[in-house]
Amino acid sequence: MxxxxxxxxxxxxxxxxxxxxxxxxxxxxxxxxxxxxxxxxxxxxxxxxxxxxxxxxxxxxxxxxxAQEAMENLDIREIAHPHLTRLNDSCGHTVHLAVYEEGEVLYIDKVDSRYPVRMYSRIGKPVAITVAAVAKLLLADLPEAERRAVAEKLDYPAYTPRSTPNAPAFLTELEKVREQGWATDLGGHEESINCVAAPIRGADGRVVAAMSVSAPNVVVSADELLTLLPLVRRTADTISGEYSGRNPVTAQ
Amino acid sequence: MxxxxxxxxxxxxxxxxxxxxxxxxxxxxxxxxxxxxxxxxxxxxxxxxxxxxxxxxxxxxxxxxxAQEAMENLDIREIAHPHLTRLNDSCGHTVHLAVYEEGEVLYIDKVDSRYPVRMYSRIGKPVAITVAAVAKLLLADLPEAERRAVAEKLDYPAYTPRSTPNAPAFLTELEKVREQGWATDLGGHEESINCVAAPIRGADGRVVAAMSVSAPNVVVSADELLTLLPLVRRTADTISGEYSGRNPVTAQ
DNA sequence: CAGCTACGTTGCGTGTACTGCAACACTCAT
DNA sequence: ATGAGTGTTGCAGTACACGCAACGTAGCTG
The missing domain is CATH 1.10.10.10 (Winged helix-like DNA-binding domain superfamily/Winged helix DNA-binding domain)
Structure with missing residues (x-):
């Protein structure tokens, strides 16, 4: 160097x-x-x-x-964006897109039509990696060794009583997420906010990005939010298909 | 170096x-x-x-x-933001905040509650410097020599028939803007978009930033938009005052 | 106003650390 | 297999980055 x-x-x-x-x-x-x-x-x-x-x-x-140009050149973002807005149209909640890079997870897109959110306050900002649903999906797909290495190195801030407390708990959570192919964050970052997330995969099946829908408790309960899961997964799969160069996928 | x-x-x-x-x-x-x-x-x-x-x-x-952290540290943005949202609340149009730096003009904030605009597509992106109302204000305040030097070096793309055609035209426009203390862009960048802008000044009277209100023709005519000018100027002056430390910040 | 300190700036000799070469390791096509 | 295309490593020579010391310029303080 x-x-x-x-x-x-x-x-x-x-x-x-x-x-x-x-x-x-x-x-x-x-x-x-x-x-x-x-x-x-x-x-x-x-x-x-x-x-x-x-x-x-x-x-x-x-x-x-x-940073601008770098962002624009992320082809996943390009491809995903229209799907994210469409999802937002149909459910009205905040939609995020995130990627993993070198021990960090970052939001690279966000759609929220309801409120005038200062978008740049989140885009590019590292995610609360130990609790965010998208982070779980992205980390769950890492090779065993790297996953453990990353998990050990992290801090586990107790944002709320439901935050992931430590590395072992995180790793078992990742295992579960890995199995089921989707993830949630139920009040782990902010008490009243819930998220459901689904992975976007490349042609080789590796997770290249993750997307989530978030909503506060006062608008929809966690159970209600979970009813959106099929829609979220379908959207993610559609993006995966398009990203892999395949024709739009109908699988769910 | x-x-x-x-x-x-x-x-x-x-x-x-x-x-x-x-x-x-x-x-x-x-x-x-x-x-x-x-x-x-x-x-x-x-x-x-x-x-x-x-x-x-x-x-x-x-x-x-x-880029994130750099942005956060711009205190003008911090101070201006609540005023921008308030202005947006009362008129409903897009509000921009921009600064000049080393030959470039950049948007550093934007509020648009109506449409789900992809904000980051503009924040941080260099402005169409030869036509944007905020750019005119920022350049008009430069010292004579620098202003001319910058004007000479610029390209003058003909976005529309009303775009500034060349350096001399630009310089006379800047002179006018300088005199009157506000600026407009009437279809100079996109045929159907008009803007009115006002300068934000530091304690020494120098222009440190500029703000604008933009709206498409189909929503309000250029004349109607101009009726907002007093409000825009008042907002800019309020921000100037607060930025210069004159008016202590009142609780909101 | 002289004298002080604190700061940014400049030119220059010394030696470090950056460079380009050439050889190696590796993956794909053919 | 063989080749052409990559990325990578160790090494010797020297460009170039380093720190020094001196200068210029403010901004204080007595």
């Missing part, structure tokens, strides 16, 4: 915490000011950092544009 | 166009494969690129998280 690049890239998460001046950056990197300056200049030239009027540095605009 | 970092960062926009394999990256950088490999590995370690199952590289998840 390249030392110089490594140092330069370490600046980004540092600036993500908030603006910093040259001295602070140099200190936290453990390098001389002149070195930090050169790195910052290079980052600046690529638009990844921006120098605000008080001369301090913060993350730059190009970052948005890149 | 640093050559190594420069090369590494050049990989990012390259991958933004779509996934690429090692050879392609090396070619487009004009370096040896082993060099490209080392750079990619470093980027990978920082989560900025991801290696998909077919071994090709694409942009990684950390990018979203970073």
């Amino acid at each position: 390249s030392q110089t690049v490594d140092r330069a890239l370490s600046i980004l998460p540092l600036l993500a915490e908030g603006p910093a001046d040259l001295g602070q950056v140099a200190d936290r990197l453990g390098v001389h000011k002149s070195t930090a300056l050169r790195l910052l200049r290079t980052l600046h030239e690529h638009g990844l950092v921006y120098r605000q009027s008080d001369q301090r540095y913060r993350l730059g605009a190009r970052l948005f544009a890149l | 640093s050559q190594t970092v420069d090369r590494a960062l050049s990989i990012l926009p390259l991958l933004a166009e779509g996934p690429a394999d090692l050879g392609q990256v090396a070619d487009r950088l004009g370096v040896h494969k082993s060099t490209a490999l080392r750079l990619l590995r470093t980027l990978h370690e920082h989560g900025l690129v991801y290696r998909q199952s077919d071994q090709r590289y694409r942009l990684g998840a950390r990018l979203f998280a970073l």
Whole structure:
């Protein structure tokens, strides 16, 4: 690995915490000011950092544009989106699409026609991985070894009394999810929110993404939400079929 | 600036166009494969690129998280948001918030309660800078020299017959906008869409952001939309006041 | 206003760490 | 099997990134 690049890239998460001046950056990197300056200049030239009027540095605009383009290029999202909106039309609840990447699960799409939700507050943000229904599906499909490794490394925050408490409980839950081919989150993240989720598979049967429908208790009970399961699974299967290049699938 | 970092960062926009394999990256950088490999590995370690199952590289998840955090740290957005939603409540149209940064104008917030718009398709995306009302306001406030320099460098795509045709036309338009303290886009980007916009100023009077209300012709005529101008300007002024720390924030 | 400190910036010699080469390992087609 | 196409590794030479020290410029303080 390249030392110089490594140092330069370490600046980004540092600036993500908030603006910093040259001295602070140099200190936290453990390098001389002149070195930090050169790195910052290079980052600046690529638009990844921006120098605000008080001369301090913060993350730059190009970052948005890149994240943007990266998102647009995810073909799963492209394919899934119309199906997600259609599902949303017919049930009215929030629909999420998520993928797994290197120990993290992220939402890559969301449809919610009812409320003016600030979408970017979730898209791209790591999911509550130990409780979210989509996370369970994505992790359940990992190879045994990796699954256990990831499960061991995670924190298990007790969002609610129903949150997954620890790694063993999580692993047995994943096993169950794996068997049944779908997952739920019943008040595990927020007391009053329930979700049902189904996997989207590639041509080789591996899970490439997962989608879920979420609704608060006050609108529909958990049991009522579960009646949507067949519809969710059918939608996921349709997307799977289209993603694999097969003709729209009628299986359920 | 640093050559190594420069090369590494050049990989990012390259991958933004779509996934690429090692050879392609090396070619487009004009370096040896082993060099490209080392750079990619470093980027990978920082989560900025991801290696998909077919071994090709694409942009990684950390990018979203970073863009995310950068966004959250923009205090203008924080302050403006409740005012934007309130404006949206009272008029029902789409409301945008945008800032200028290094030759680009970007939307950093958007409220649209009516339709299930895919918000992220605009947030963070560079604005049609030659025609958008918010862009005119932001550019109009630049120092003479910079304004001209930017105007000269721009492309002037003819989105519609009413699009700004060239740099001189743009500069006179900016002059007008500067004088009157507000701006419009009447079908300059999309034939049937009109916008009115107002500037948000910092304590020193400089324009730090701009906000706009947009609506299609079929809903309200351009004249009708213009009747909203006082409301838009009042909202912008309120935000300006709060941003400058003048008016202490009152409980909502 | 002089003197101070704190900060960003510049030029330069030294030596590190980045580069490109060449050889290797591997997967697919033919 | 054999070949062409990948990605990967170790190594020697040298470009280039590093830290130093000196300078420029603010912003305080007496």
